[in-house]
Amino acid sequence: MFDLTGRVALVTGGGQNVGAGIAHALATRGAAVAVNDFHADRAEHVAKEITASGGQAIAVPFDVTDLTAVSAGVEEVSVRLGPVDVLVNNAGTGGPTEPMQTAQFADLSPEHWAPIVAVNLFGPMNCSKAVLGSMIGRGWGRVITISSGAGQVGMAIGVSPYAGAKAGAAGFMRHLAIENAKHGITANTIALGLVLDDPSLVAALAATIPVGRIGKPSDVGALAVYLASEEASWMTGQTIGLNGGSVTS
Numbered sequence: 001m002f003d004l005t006g007r008v009a010l011v012t013g014g015g016q017n018v019g020a021g022i023a024h025a026l027a028t029r030g031a032a033v034a035v036n037d038f039h040a041d042r043a044e045h046v047a048k049e050i051t052a053s054g055g056q057a058i059a060v061p062f063d064v065t066d067l068t069a070v071s072a073g074v075e076e077v078s079v080r081l082g083p084v085d086v087l088v089n090n091a092g093t094g095g096p097t098e099p100m101q102t103a104q105f106a107d108l109s110p111e112h113w114a115p116i117v118a119v120n121l122f123g124p125m126n127c128s129k130a131v132l133g134s135m136i137g138r139g140w141g142r143v144i145t146i147s148s149g150a151g152q153v154g155m156a157i158g159v160s161p162y163a164g165a166k167a168g169a170a171g172f173m174r175h176l177a178i179e180n181a182k183h184g185i186t187a188n189t190i191a192l193g194l195v196l197d198d199p200s201l202v203a204a205l206a207a208t209i210p211v212g213r214i215g216k217p218s219d220v221g222a223l224a225v226y227l228a229s230e231e232a233s234w235m236t237g238q239t240i241g242l243n244g245g246s247v248t249s
């Protein structure tokens with residue numbers, strides 16, 4: 001069950017944290033994994049970890065907000081591993097070079113919106129565009145986008161542009177799913193809760209989550225494995241909350 005042997009997966013933002021957890025999980029189920037990151041050293045590090053563990057992986061650094069670079073990266077994956085069967089749109093947050101600024105929307109200037117929307121909304125659109133033609137031609141594909149609980153509920157924590165982009169990505173995936181269901185392609189979204197690796201924050205935040213702990217990259221990897229599998233062929237167009245019960249539906 002959940003055997004991904006023979007499948008090629010591309011994980012964007014796979015050089016750390018959640019993306020690395022997803023890349024490792026897919027590799028343990030037999031997928032050949034292309035680890036993408038804006039930072040080449042991060043992508044190389046995770047790819048080497050996977051190969052050292054007996055899996056198959058390569059590093060493919062590119063900027064998901066640049067469609068030309070995305071298309072070239074997908075072509076490189078096709079040449080080195082084979083055409084992409086599973087796309088995981090994980091790259092996100094504030095952009096590749098600096099952390100996201102949190103502020104009330106009334107206090108934000110427009111130059112802070114563009115990079116957030118570019119990576120969290122246009123990134124998934126660019127990457128999906130680059131792989132869909134091949135998936136349609138082969139009659140099989142999986143597209144998984146990592147969104148956020150912030151895209152599902154209103155919050156006063158100063159992340160409104162991020163939330164808007166994440167909600168937009170989930171909406172895009174719903175339409176992508178319906179357009180391509182007849183081609184054997186599924187498209188689903190994981191609306192992610194708190195996944196942190198900062199020990200100074202974990203204990204206090206864990207107390208706010210019903211199950212009593214912060215999420216782990218491996219939690220996300222496990223769900224991604226299911227959504228990437230043959231067993232998930234009847235699951236499409238869905239936004240799945242993975243958050244320890246902090247947002248229910």
